[in-house]
Every structure is written in C-alpha cells, then in structure tokens.
Amino acid sequence: MSVALFTLGGTIAMAGTSTGGPGGPVVARLTGADLVAAVPGLDTLGVPLEVQDAQAVPSANLTFAQLLDLVDAAAKAVAAGAHGVVVTQGTDTIEESAYLVDLVWPHPEPFVLTGAMRNPTLAGPDGPANLLAAARVAASPAARELGALVVLNDEVHAARWVRKAHATSTGAFASPDTGPLGHVIEGEVRILTRPPRRTPLRTDRSRAPRVALHTVTLDDDAALLPRLADTHQGLVVAGFGVGHVPSELAPVLGDLATRMPVVLTSRTGGGSVLRHTYGAIGSETDLQRRGLINGGLLDPYKARILLRLLLASGAGRDEIAAAFAEHA
Incomplete structure (x- = not known):
C-alpha cells in the first residue's frame, strides 16, 4: 500500500x-x-x-x-x-x-x-x-x-x-x-460533505477540437465572433451576471449555435446561469431559444474543458446538452 x-x-x-x-x-x-x-x-x-x-x-x-x-x-x-x-x-x-x-x-x-x-x-x-x-x-x-x-x-x-x-x-x-x-x-x-460522482467521460486522443472562450464586456461589438466557426468547433460564452449579453450579440451567437455548440456561462465566478427568469433580447431565455446550451453552475474555464472533451469523443449537440445538464 x-x-x-x-x-x-x-x-x-x-x-x-x-x-x-x-x-x-x-x-x-x-x-x-x-x-x-x-x-x-x-x-x-x-x-x-x-x-x-x-x-x-x-x-x-x-x-x-x-x-x-x-x-x-x-x-x-x-x-x-x-x-x-x-x-x-x-x-x-x-x-x-x-x-x-x-x-x-x-x-x-x-x-x-x-x-x-x-x-x-x-x-x-x-x-x-x-x-x-x-x-x-x-x-x-x-x-x-x-x-x-x-x-x-x-x-x-x-x-x-x-x-x-x-x-x-x-x-x-x-x-x-x-x-x-x-x-x-x-x-x-x-x-464534511460528499457530492455525488458523475459517470466518467470517454476520451479520444485522436481528436483535438478547438474550443474558443469569449468573455462579454461593456459595449462589446464581438467583431471576431462570426469567423469562429471557420476555425473552431465549439464556443463558450462568459456572459454578464446570470447569462446575459448585449442585444446586438444575440443574433450573432444564435447564428453560431446553428453551426457549432455554443455554451452560455457567467463571468462572475459564482452562481448559476438562469433558465427562464428574463426574456429580453440577449437574456438567458432568448439565448437558449436561439440554440445556446445552458452552462448552469460551471464557470467558463470548466465549461470549456467539458465541451472540448465531449467534442473529442464525437458527441453531437443533443449529447452535449445532456452532458451539461448532468455536469452543470
């Protein structure tokens, strides 16, 4: 021993x-x-x-x-x-x-x-x-x-x-x-406390997908976002507060979500992205309706790791959404 x-x-x-x-x-x-x-x-x-x-x-x-x-x-x-x-x-x-x-x-x-x-x-x-x-x-x-x-x-x-x-x-x-x-x-x-274990993820060393991380900031024009689908296979968005972005970014992110998995997280470092509290353009409800995956309690850095592992294993969007629902 x-x-x-x-x-x-x-x-x-x-x-x-x-x-x-x-x-x-x-x-x-x-x-x-x-x-x-x-x-x-x-x-x-x-x-x-x-x-x-x-x-x-x-x-x-x-x-x-x-x-x-x-x-x-x-x-x-x-x-x-x-x-x-x-x-x-x-x-x-x-x-x-x-x-x-x-x-x-x-x-x-x-x-x-x-x-x-x-x-x-x-x-x-x-x-x-x-x-x-x-x-x-x-x-x-x-x-x-x-x-x-x-x-x-x-x-x-x-x-x-x-x-x-x-x-x-x-x-x-x-x-x-x-x-x-x-x-x-x-x-x-x-x-003092024992959180439940999650099912271990499978890995595929033959794939190295590229996953971008974009932190939303005040007056963010996100000029580089539309090109990400040409170079990356996934995106994590670190939004304001409970998962909000400027309204101008919402259609850009929605378009990206039709081309690759886009995960919504909070840049705050604590607390969860909400699911159905706010309804304005750029809110968590609006972004989910546009196809973004809710990152829950995961911070942006951990969400990126989870998304990259899932993409490397060949998971599709539905599998990715289900995995985030379990892990986040």
Missing part, C-alpha cells in the same frame, strides 16, 4: 534564482525527492510515497494530452496498489487540470492536486504543508469516491467547484458556490 506522487513543477518546486542572487526570478530545480525531503511529518503518514518525476513544466504550458497521459500513469499506479494519488503542479491552472482529471478519473482512489503560492526562497513557503496535507488526503479512506480534489491551505476542495480566487494569497483557493468539502485538522482528514 502506498501513495503515488507525481511532480509537474510549478512554484512548489522552485528554488534558487536565475541570477544566482537574492531578488531574481525563481526557477524550477527541486525533484520529487527534494520535495519529500523538505516535508516534516511525512514519516507519520503510515504509507510510503512512491515518487515519480513527471514533466517539469510551468502549469501555463500544460496540455490536455500531457494531463491525460498523467491520468494513465496514475491509473497504472492504482492498479499496482497505490491507495491514492498526489500531483504537484503550478497553481495557475490547477483548477482546470483538476476538473479535466475529475471528468475522466474512474477509480475510487482519490486523485489529489496541490501546489504552493510561496516558493521555497521566501519566508513561510507553503509547499511542504500543502504536500503533507495532500498526502494525508490521498491516504485517507474518507477521501475515497470523491474523484479529483484540490488540497491547499489545509482545505479539501472538489475539482468541479474550486477556483483560484487570489493571485498571491496562501488562501488563494475557494469554492464560491459550496465551500470546501472538508479540512485537514491536526493531521486528520475531515470530510
């Missing part, structure tokens, strides 16, 4: 500077063994960590293909007896990585992602504490059947709800609509 640890780089793995002196930009230098050696208390975990150094890459450079390869490697570790999985990566895209994993991870063993907001050259680096908490969650029977989780600051977040809500704070991660699923308290994993 063990916990499989895969390292991908990011702030948690940075040490030293490119200039060789204080104040310079930090660079990634720590291996998985280095990370583990810096964490006091891992010897009380009760199970060993099996460390595998994956690609040392900034999280901004991660791709769907790399993350799906990581899922495959994690699945092999579970098949070999790992009780859970921990992945360290940069926090910039951890919410998106975690949601992609959650959509395809079929195993009861927890898949835990963590990182750091303060690198090891700074006072009070949070990486060791986050790694210890993540390992405890991965090893805990309480975390089974919860899919992919994000653990930082002793909080356990569900991948489908977590957001990076602050650029620099060690308490940067939040789940605006639900709060964390649980906490790590005095070394004990306390899960």
Whole structure:
C-alpha cells in the first residue's frame, strides 16, 4: 500500500534564482525527492510515497494530452496498489487540470492536486504543508469516491467547484458556490460533505477540437465572433451576471449555435446561469431559444474543458446538452 506522487513543477518546486542572487526570478530545480525531503511529518503518514518525476513544466504550458497521459500513469499506479494519488503542479491552472482529471478519473482512489503560492526562497513557503496535507488526503479512506480534489491551505476542495480566487494569497483557493468539502485538522482528514460522482467521460486522443472562450464586456461589438466557426468547433460564452449579453450579440451567437455548440456561462465566478427568469433580447431565455446550451453552475474555464472533451469523443449537440445538464 502506498501513495503515488507525481511532480509537474510549478512554484512548489522552485528554488534558487536565475541570477544566482537574492531578488531574481525563481526557477524550477527541486525533484520529487527534494520535495519529500523538505516535508516534516511525512514519516507519520503510515504509507510510503512512491515518487515519480513527471514533466517539469510551468502549469501555463500544460496540455490536455500531457494531463491525460498523467491520468494513465496514475491509473497504472492504482492498479499496482497505490491507495491514492498526489500531483504537484503550478497553481495557475490547477483548477482546470483538476476538473479535466475529475471528468475522466474512474477509480475510487482519490486523485489529489496541490501546489504552493510561496516558493521555497521566501519566508513561510507553503509547499511542504500543502504536500503533507495532500498526502494525508490521498491516504485517507474518507477521501475515497470523491474523484479529483484540490488540497491547499489545509482545505479539501472538489475539482468541479474550486477556483483560484487570489493571485498571491496562501488562501488563494475557494469554492464560491459550496465551500470546501472538508479540512485537514491536526493531521486528520475531515470530510464534511460528499457530492455525488458523475459517470466518467470517454476520451479520444485522436481528436483535438478547438474550443474558443469569449468573455462579454461593456459595449462589446464581438467583431471576431462570426469567423469562429471557420476555425473552431465549439464556443463558450462568459456572459454578464446570470447569462446575459448585449442585444446586438444575440443574433450573432444564435447564428453560431446553428453551426457549432455554443455554451452560455457567467463571468462572475459564482452562481448559476438562469433558465427562464428574463426574456429580453440577449437574456438567458432568448439565448437558449436561439440554440445556446445552458452552462448552469460551471464557470467558463470548466465549461470549456467539458465541451472540448465531449467534442473529442464525437458527441453531437443533443449529447452535449445532456452532458451539461448532468455536469452543470
């Protein structure tokens, strides 16, 4: 019995500077063994960590293909007896990585992602504490059947709800609509609520559909939108508030919806797109009537991941709408 640890780089793995002196930009230098050696208390975990150094890459450079390869490697570790999985990566895209994993991870063993907001050259680096908490969650029977989780600051977040809500704070991660699923308290994993699992999605590595994301802004003329159908296979719209756009955009989006799936989300970061409250041109009711798919509680970034996976699997519009009704 063990916990499989895969390292991908990011702030948690940075040490030293490119200039060789204080104040310079930090660079990634720590291996998985280095990370583990810096964490006091891992010897009380009760199970060993099996460390595998994956690609040392900034999280901004991660791709769907790399993350799906990581899922495959994690699945092999579970098949070999790992009780859970921990992945360290940069926090910039951890919410998106975690949601992609959650959509395809079929195993009861927890898949835990963590990182750091303060690198090891700074006072009070949070990486060791986050790694210890993540390992405890991965090893805990309480975390089974919860899919992919994000653990930082002793909080356990569900991948489908977590957001990076602050650029620099060690308490940067939040789940605006639900709060964390649980906490790590005095070394004990306390899960307070258990959301239902969704059926894992199938994947097709042979397809890489392009899905655009358009955030609606004040006085938005959307001049580039009509051309998207020539270069992309799907579109996510981050609308105002509960899912509204300027009236001039409504027919443009409606036309696009006849040519490819268009998903309506909210740019706010919390709350749901409505379905039948407002009826003006550009409202959620009007846009749905024009063929847009309601993204529900999913934020734009997660909606894009879900839509891309569905398109890669060959899903048609009706299947996509049904999947968003289930997942959002």
